[in-house]
Amino acid sequence: MRSCIKFLSFTLLLFFLSMSKAWSEKVTVITPYLAQPGTQMYVEGFKAEASNKGWDLNIIDTKGDVAEVISRIEDAVNQKVDGIVINVDPSQVAAGLEVAAAANIPVVGMDSGANPLLVTNVTSNGYAMAAETSVYVANRIEGKGNVVMFVFDAFPPVQIRGVVADAIFGNFPDINVMDRITPDVQDGGIADSRAKMEALLAANPAEGSIAAVWAAWDQPAIGAMQAIEAAGRTDEGIVIVGIDANPQARDAIKQGGNFEASIAQDFVGIGSATANAIGRAMSGEEIKSKVIYVPTVLITSANVGD
């Protein structure tokens, strides 16, 4: 008798479990970049929020293959999921987004770039990030001196950072952008930036001839810092700033040398904000803005340890 009750309750439990599975909403997250630390943090934030919401979540890594993202979107649509999240340039997977649109399944971008086929894209404000670091530089050098910029205009998300920095430095009459360098990034961006900075230091031997280095991302800033150290000119007070606040940059900021500031994207926050956005879209809410910005944090020696 007892075992009979046990069996019955077990079956009931299984039944309810399967029912709850059937009731819970299905969300698929597809990215080619799960191996990258930033993406892992997005996904971590997304997962946490998804488990709060009780979603049946499927995370798919296509390991760099963009065409496979389209295939997996098609599979998810076919599987009749309730929502899809992508973390890849939407214009390259438009073939899949059209399939999802035809099936009325909302797709939200997680730092993917804006696209009419996306409900919205959740990301950091690249303009604001560049504004914060360039204003930091301008204030630190009291609005005067020669500034070296490291930019990368071929990559749109980095290009917009350079534009903002140009505008801010241009607004200070005594700040002179002495060079606007596009480093070779094939080696990761540090080595070539260092070589370019070494050449610039050699060409400007006088103390104080370079007031600051503004880099559109952290690697060139690190390269510039290494060049300054190698040239023995760390005491001149050359201010270096980067963007992204990667671990190497945080380390440098912590040491309190020339590398003074960088700006951190809230990757986990982007993940959870994306989960909220897709949740709203799945419940039928119309999301008006095609871009949702998640605030960023300026990292200096004051808060780098937090």
Place this chain on the structure above:
Amino acid sequence: MNIMNIIKKYGTLIGFLSIIIFFTINLPTTFLTANNLINISQQISMLAVVAFTMTIVMVMNDFDLSVGSMASLSGIVAAVLFSMGYPIWIGIIAALLVGIIGGLFNGFLVSIIGILPFVATLGTLTMFSGFAFLVSGGKTIFGRDIPTEFSSFARTGLEITSLDIKIPFLSILALLILLIVWFILEQTIYGRRLYAIGGNTEASFLAGIKVKQLRLSAFALTGLGAAIAGLMYSSRVASSNPTQGSGLMLEAIAAVFLGMTMSEEGEPRVLFTLLGVLILGVLDNGLTQMNVDSYIREILIGFIVILAVAFSSITKRRN
């Protein structure tokens, strides 16, 4: 015919059918539908083209490891020409020419110079990849640089209104190439000679077969196939990336190996290669729909390839 013989002959096919039955039971409403099958045919089309043309060199016991980088390079060449304002047909012809030339170069290294195919194509793999980076400046070419007529090819198909389905052009193209490769390998003297080379190079040479020329031309065909696949990929993603084809090579070789487990003497047959491609594609599609973790999916697929090949080599040895 005893059971062992049936399993030996049809083991892989039985495996494939079990996979289909498994997914049909587990995904009753979404797997065995016309739409999903059409999806799968489109998803595997690029891999299929590479695998079909890879079969041509593998018939001679040769290999081409450079197909993935060739697929990247051909896509990049076309996209760069598009971005310079050349018409679509010029971009496509240039990309196909690059495929043929690259393939001929592979063939030259293997058959004229006499380098082992594994080593020669490993070298060209790196070279082609380097060219792709050089020509593109390391960038993904996308957006307005890619003409919509080019990218819409991969999004459209043959509408069959009576059945309310659309057969994608990518799938049709892959099917066409299957027919061509099948015809070349199975229905022409040229094909039979390739099989003869695969059976015994020395004997073929002594029998008067022009081994060098044939190997050279076979590699050219494989290169051409890789270039076609690269164009298909670029059309599908409406962009070209210098690393886009890198995943194709290993999967294509795996597909040919899976197919080889089905043939009598263990030689590659292009129709069996199709089955190998289908196994890989169906597994990808079905496991995704079942929410199986993508890394576990990868382990499973590798395991199944090993299982099939091991099984067939054990049963064949026993024979």
